Amino acid sequence: MNTGTGKTALITGASSGIGQELAKLFAQDGYNLVLVARSDDKLDRLAEVFKSNYGTQEITVIGKDLATEDAAQDVYNQVKAKDITVDVLVNDAGVGLYGLFATDTDWEREKAMIHLNVLTVTQMTKLFLYDMLARNEGKILNLASLLSITPTPLMAVYAGTKAYVYNFTQSLINELKDTNVTITALLPNATDTDFFNKAGAENTKVTDEVQDPVMVAKAGYDALMAGKSKVVPGGFKNKSYEVLSYVAPQETLAAVMRDKMSQKPEPEEKEPTISLAWGIGFGIAVIAGIALTIGYKNTSDFQKAKYRYKVKSAGNSLSDTLSSVLDTVVETVVDAYQNTKAKAEQIVAKTEDVEEEIAA
Known part of the structure; x- marks a missing residue:
């Protein structure tokens, strides 16, 4: 049982998922909590668990649909009325919507999503940031997504x-x-x-590769506490996705994401050849991205500029694009080899020394 830090964290979307896991981490570290979500009942049960398990001293529950007009202002007013100082703001609440924008999705749901994901996040940040600046102290965590840096057909508005x-x-x-x-x-x-x-996307291919919300929350929490500008949880694979999103042509990224967001085939059906081609192509791209994350930082400014120019000059077709990217990555990694070889040898040598000491 902790003694408390005297500080307070406000977490939206705290009743489930990443938001709940983040709230748990704050509770474990002795923060007082303001938990915001639509369901009062879920938040009340969560508050009891935190008080029992972690000795959380003060927990304020605010049941609010943040997709409604001026919801952020109402939350802020309630917090101020209780004389609570928010030291950490976590804008976690958000929703998605799946389908073709022109024909499948409902405008009212999209409007509510834009309000929640954009307007509420912006207003919450503005209100609490003003107070943080007056004290010259505070932290804010905003839940973005890897989709924030790549076009995503079938979830275009999200x-x-x-x-x-x-x-x-x-x-x-x-x-x-x-x-x-x-x-x-x-x-x-x-x-x-x-x-x-x-979101209505429970049968999409991307759901076969979902990550643990506990891991995601911990990565976000650690980055927040360290004052980092961003964090991409999930290791090399997701880092390679990030790098590719910065350098690959948007048309290629859109086509890759269209396939990942498509419906899973029925068990008796054979996937179309194009899906297999995209799968192979994307696998190659991921490998290329991993190689790039290793070599890119050690590459000269000239080679980096040369790399970006070649990617931008790539053709629109998938085969030309992947070929150009892979050729450029290979060239970049080869050019970077001389810079990285010595460092790699030093690491290996140190490892061997440690192993010899352990054996002795």
């Missing part, structure tokens, strides 16, 4: 809202650079929560 969150966050980081207030963007890949069910 990806657009997350692109806003990511760009908004990175812009504020620059505005806050001379203060003691930090803001962090969390960019997870598909995560094992109820998100896909609520």
